[in-house]
Amino acid sequence: MSRLVHDRGPRSSTKPVVLIADDVQDARDIYAAYLEARGFRAATARDGEEAVVLTLSLRPDVVVMDLAMPRLDGIGATRRLKNDPRTAAIPIALLTGYPERAIHEGALEAGATVFLTKPCLPEDLESAVRRLIPRPEPSTDRS
Secondary structure (H helix, E strand, C coil), X not given: CXXXXXXXXXXXXXXXXXXXXXXXXXXXXXXXXXXXXXXXXXXXXXXHHHXXXXXXXXXXXXXXXXXXXXXXXXXXXXXXXXXXCCCCCXXXXXXXXXXXXXXXXXXXXXXCCXXXXXXXXXXXXHHHHHHHCCCCCCCCXXX
């Protein structure tokens, strides 16, 4: 089941939200717990279908998805999110253990912002997520 991990009340504008979609519960839990400890809020999804639904409702700052998942794989979910104007601007990191270059290229063609290869250490995932978080534009208001 999908869930917001360690939800401690209303969404704080100072803590970016990361959606982690993976069919392996241990992977979801490890990445979510690590990111929570590093100052993020994390939500999890078991497959691509749940990832699409949660992205539409939560509007996370970043989506991290495994490539091979049941019901809807990471590439299919990425295509859906990138073709929807409500979610098209959300950065997506796709994770996989498949080293084939064609798979990496397919993920990027589907709209993934970055492609990470498993095994992916939580520290490396955090680094990628931080690079993907949209930065607010500097204010030009001088009043």
